[in-house]
Amino acid sequence: MARFALGAKARDAGYRLAGFDSIGSTNSEALAAAAAGDPGGIWFAALQQTAGRGRRGREWHSPHGNLAASLLVVPDASPDTIATLGFVAGVALNAGLSAILPGGMVRIGIDGADGADGRSRIALKWPNDVLADGAKLAGILLETTKTADGRQAVIIGIGVNVVAAPEGVPYPATSLQALGVARSAEDVFEALSDAWVDAFSLWNDGQGVGAVLTRWRGAAAGIGAPVAISQDGVVRRGIFETIDSSGRLIIRDDDGARHPITAGDVHFGATASARS
Numbered sequence: 001m002a003r004f005a006l007g008a009k010a011r012d013a014g015y016r017l018a019g020f021d022s023i024g025s026t027n028s029e030a031l032a033a034a035a036a037g038d039p040g041g042i043w044f045a046a047l048q049q050t051a052g053r054g055r056r057g058r059e060w061h062s063p064h065g066n067l068a069a070s071l072l073v074v075p076d077a078s079p080d081t082i083a084t085l086g087f088v089a090g091v092a093l094n095a096g097l098s099a100i101l102p103g104g105m106v107r108i109g110i111d112g113a114d115g116a117d118g119r120s121r122i123a124l125k126w127p128n129d130v131l132a133d134g135a136k137l138a139g140i141l142l143e144t145t146k147t148a149d150g151r152q153a154v155i156i157g158i159g160v161n162v163v164a165a166p167e168g169v170p171y172p173a174t175s176l177q178a179l180g181v182a183r184s185a186e187d188v189f190e191a192l193s194d195a196w197v198d199a200f201s202l203w204n205d206g207q208g209v210g211a212v213l214t215r216w217r218g219a220a221a222g223i224g225a226p227v228a229i230s231q232d233g234v235v236r237r238g239i240f241e242t243i244d245s246s247g248r249l250i251i252r253d254d255d256g257a258r259h260p261i262t263a264g265d266v267h268f269g270a271t272a273s274a275r276s
Helices: 008-012 026-035 085-100 185-203 209-218 269-274
Strands: 016-020 042-046 067-073 122-125 129-132 135-146 152-160 226-231 234-243 249-252 258-261 265-268
Touching: 008 185, 026 042, 026 067, 026 135, 026 152, 042 185, 067 185, 085 122, 085 129, 085 135, 085 152, 085 185, 085 209, 152 185, 185 209, 209 234, 226 249, 234 258
Parallel strands: 016 042
Antiparallel strands: 042 067, 067 152, 122 129, 129 135, 135 152, 226 234, 226 265, 234 249, 249 258
């Protein structure tokens, strides 16, 4: 039975929580709450999703014991700025994992040649994944909807592979259990809820986007390394230079030209040259 609890910072900040043992989709629950007029600041957390989804409508596998969590917020910010909440979630998730994982597992620092693909550490992968030893540990999904009074509500969905990673997916995946970490989904959620308070405060209705992106870059996988971006069957290759002030991935091609990328599937290191 699920025993989810908010962290002390989250409770003090006025966040609310609805916890479930199993649910169809925490994002769907949050969307329904927004439609019903909830003012935001509520988490929906579950040990299992039976109808979860990821980016571009892909299925998100979430067996019992993994964490599925969605947060409904109604920020006072422009639509373009609201899109950067994915980076806020990445910073919060990285910080939350840092708080509960063994020392040395989460390293902070821009990647160079060593560990450039995220291996041997936990790192943020553009635009919305968390890697551990180069494999996907967690993912983030943003969805938006309009409130009755015309404001934009945002649902930040976060899935963490706690006890098991999906099989038969086109990318390497891992779990905390596979990494030898004996922490529960409830542990991860409590740490995440507190880390979110700090990251969201830093974002400050979009006024602190620059500070959030700086923190995100500091925990990023692949900066300075070869990267391949697949967009609708077309692959662009180059060096991952940075993410810009809007959160776009900037790659430099062999001719030295820099290209901003707003969406696509990202592959680092050896896979950057091997995948098409």
